[in-house]
Amino acid sequence: MCSASSDLTAQARIRNAAIAHFARDGFQKTNLRAVAATAGVSAGLVIHHFGSKERLRSVCDDHVLRILVQRAGDARPSGMRDLFREYLSNPEEYRLQVQYMLRAIEEDTPAAATFVDTLVEESEEILRAGIADGTMRPSSDVRALAVLSVLHSVATLTMPPALARALGHERFGPDVLRRLALPTLELYTHGLFADDAALKAARAALDESPQDESPQEEE
Amino acid sequence: MCSASSDLTAQARIRNAAIAHFARDGFQKTNLRAVAATAGVSAGLVIHHFGSKERLRSVCDDHVLRILVQRAGDARPSGMRDLFREYLSNPEEYRLQVQYMLRAIEEDTPAAATFVDTLVEESEEILRAGIADGTMRPSSDVRALAVLSVLHSVATLTMPPALARALGHERFGPDVLRRLALPTLELYTHGLFADDAALKAARAALDESPQDESPQEEE
DNA sequence: TTGGATGCTAAACGCACGTTCAGTATCACG
DNA sequence: CGTGATACTGAACGTGCGTTTAGCATCCAA
Numbered sequence: 001m002c003s004a005s006s007d008l009t010a011q012a013r014i015r016n017a018a019i020a021h022f023a024r025d026g027f028q029k030t031n032l033r034a035v036a037a038t039a040g041v042s043a044g045l046v047i048h049h050f051g052s053k054e055r056l057r058s059v060c061d062d063h064v065l066r067i068l069v070q071r072a073g074d075a076r077p078s079g080m081r082d083l084f085r086e087y088l089s090n091p092e093e094y095r096l097q098v099q100y101m102l103r104a105i106e107e108d109t110p111a112a113a114t115f116v117d118t119l120v121e122e123s124e125e126i127l128r129a130g131i132a133d134g135t136m137r138p139s140s141d142v143r144a145l146a147v148l149s150v151l152h153s154v155a156t157l158t159m160p161p162a163l164a165r166a167l168g169h170e171r172f173g174p175d176v177l178r179r180l181a182l183p184t185l186e187l188y189t190h191g192l193f194a195d196d197a198a199l200k201a202a203r204a205a206l207d208e209s210p211q212d213e214s215p216q217e218e219e
Numbered sequence: 220m221c222s223a224s225s226d227l228t229a230q231a232r233i234r235n236a237a238i239a240h241f242a243r244d245g246f247q248k249t250n251l252r253a254v255a256a257t258a259g260v261s262a263g264l265v266i267h268h269f270g271s272k273e274r275l276r277s278v279c280d281d282h283v284l285r286i287l288v289q290r291a292g293d294a295r296p297s298g299m300r301d302l303f304r305e306y307l308s309n310p311e312e313y314r315l316q317v318q319y320m321l322r323a324i325e326e327d328t329p330a331a332a333t334f335v336d337t338l339v340e341e342s343e344e345i346l347r348a349g350i351a352d353g354t355m356r357p358s359s360d361v362r363a364l365a366v367l368s369v370l371h372s373v374a375t376l377t378m379p380p381a382l383a384r385a386l387g388h389e390r391f392g393p394d395v396l397r398r399l400a401l402p403t404l405e406l407y408t409h410g411l412f413a414d415d416a417a418l419k420a421a422r423a424a425l426d427e428s429p430q431d432e433s434p435q436e437e438e
Numbered sequence: 439t440t441g442g443a444t445g446c447t448a449a450a451c452g453c454a455c456g457t458t459c460a461g462t463a464t465c466a467c468g
Numbered sequence: 469c470g471t472g473a474t475a476c477t478g479a480a481c482g483t484g485c486g487t488t489t490a491g492c493a494t495c496c497a498a
Contacts, residue, residue: 010475028247031455042477047457049475105379106325114379135413137405145402145411147386154382155374160324162335163373169368183364183427184355185418191410192364194354199404206401229445250485261447266487268445444495451488458481465474 011049013039018046019060027057027107061111064100069118102158104183119150156180230268237265238279242319246276272364278311283319288337321377338369342400375399 017039021030032053036043050056071094078112095202104112124146126217159172169176193199227235236258240249251272255262269275290313323331341363349355358364378391388395412418 026341029430032457033455037408041475043456043477044458044478053456105381108380112379113381113384116379116383120382130220135416137409137413138409139402139405141402143405144386144398148399148402148406148410150385151374151378151382152371154379155370160331160335160373161327162324162332163339163366163370165332166336166339166369167363178358178425179363180367181421182359183367185421186358187364187367187406187410188355189410189412189415189418190409191406192355192368193408194259194356197406199353199408200436202400202404206397251487252485260445261489262486263448264446272486440498442495442497443478445493447490447492449489449491451486452488454484456481456483459479460477462477463475464474468469468471 008043010039010045012040014046014049014056015059018056019064020096022047022057022060023096023103027105032056058111060100061104061109064097064104065111065115067097068094068101068115072118072122098157102154105154105157115125116150119153120146123147123150138163152184156184228262229258229264233260233265233268233275234282236281237275238283238319239315241276241279242315242322245322253277276328277330279319280323280328283316283323284330284334286316287313287320287334291337291341297314298349317376319371324373325377335369338372339365342366371403377402 008180014035017035018030020038022035024030032046033043035056036046039046046053046056048060065172082202101112101115106114116173120143127136127139127142127149131138150154157172159176161171164171164173164176167176167179232304233254236254237249239257240254243249250264251265254275255265258265265272265275269278320331320334324335325342339362343361345364346355346358346368350361351355375396376391380390383390383392383395386395386398388398
């Protein structure tokens with residue numbers, strides 16, 4: 001990790017400070033003077049180097065995105081999708097970038113869009129591979145399932161404090177994750193319902209009003 | 220529905236306008252002058268009646284919370300947990316209040332905490348009942364499963380635009396919901412994994428580092 | 439009738455914050 | 469040396485916005 005604050009160009013220090021602030025407080029709530037302060041420079045310099053707060057954000061977006069996708073391409077076994085698992089076992093290393101991206105997803109940044117697209121794409125590939133080799137159950141809509149699993153991952157990592165508190169913890173953290181791991185895996189291997197009454201009912205209901213958008217695949 | 224804008228007290232009109240703005244744009248981004256405008260009053264009157272923007276929010280919180288919990292207690296078959304199903308079949312009626320609460324959950328309002336607590340509590344009751352009568356599979360941690368299901372519901376309703384776009388839609392809406400309904404139900408009745416290798420591995424891993432927070436229940 | 443609440447407005451105040459502006463130091467280069 | 473260009477600062481500017489204030493009706497009680 002290259003987090004030594006000096007011996008870096010002021011531009012880089014500002015960028016890093018901005019990433020940290022955006023990740024922690026979000027774009028709106030962070031003010032340039034605070035970013036400048038943690039970067040050890042004046043507020044004017046931020047504008048001097050980046051032109052505007054908005055352009056500073058887009059530079060941060062690109063930077064974080066580049067780190068994360070390069071990390072995913074890093075000859076890792078199964079690409080970016082393992083970011084989640086990786087994050088669980090090694091939260092320190094990329095926590096900042098992941099947190100930044102989660103914020104970006106909330107705020108619907110262009111970078112978040114390409115990040116999410118990559119996640120969904122890789123997730124879908126993994127699902128198709130798993131279904132092909134029999135380790136995963138076939139689905140009526142693999143694309144939607146991929147989106148659903150990414151949604152669940154993102155939701156878990158951005159878990160609202162109120163829900164964390166309902167589990168008895170102050171806020172989201174490794175202990176919450178550990179607590180949810182087993183129920184999540186149980187859900188993903190057994191499901192929850194003992195019979196398929198609800199599923200059949202839903203299929204019937206959807207057949208009645210066939211506002212069809214989803215592709216037809218085998219089940 | 221009582222949405223006629225006149226023939227209501229100015230206080231009520233301001234409160235309703237604020238609820239609409241907070242639900243649509245969030246607390247930070249809505250400014251009092253806009254609220255005053257849609258309420259048809261001056262900005263000063265908002266302060267005159269509510270003292271501050273923050274106290275206006277808390278009044279809105281209480282109001283929406285009261286509507287939602289009274290709706291849940293309304294001799295409905297299974298209480299607030301059906302808000303989700305209710306919302307799906309009848310999105311117009313309580314869309315505003317639900318959207319308001321989703322925003323409140325994001326912003327971690329006290330009202331959101333009690334709302335979430337109620338959701339989790341009712342969810343847990345339903346799970347226990349379902350497990351008892353055999354319609355649901357037993358879980359190693361019912362509380363965590365309840366939190367997980369609420370998390371999934373909330374996440375679905377607040378689905379980030381980037382994920383909706385990955386499904387081919389502009390943003391979250393009824394069509395996205397329809398698209399996700401089947402995969403969700405498939406996941407909740409069959410699970411995803413064909414075998415329980417991942418689950419066993421996770422159990423083993425958690426046994427190694429028994430940072431025990433979760434209660435022991437039957438499986 | 440008077441006098442004080444109450445409902446309400448327009449204007450102003452004050453602060454936070456993004457951005458601009460002079461002005462200084464330093465370094466490159468002719 | 470001189471002459472830019474570049475890095476940087478402190479102060480100021482402008483604006484958006486929450487809030488305050490002064491004032492005007494209206495209505496009710498004494």
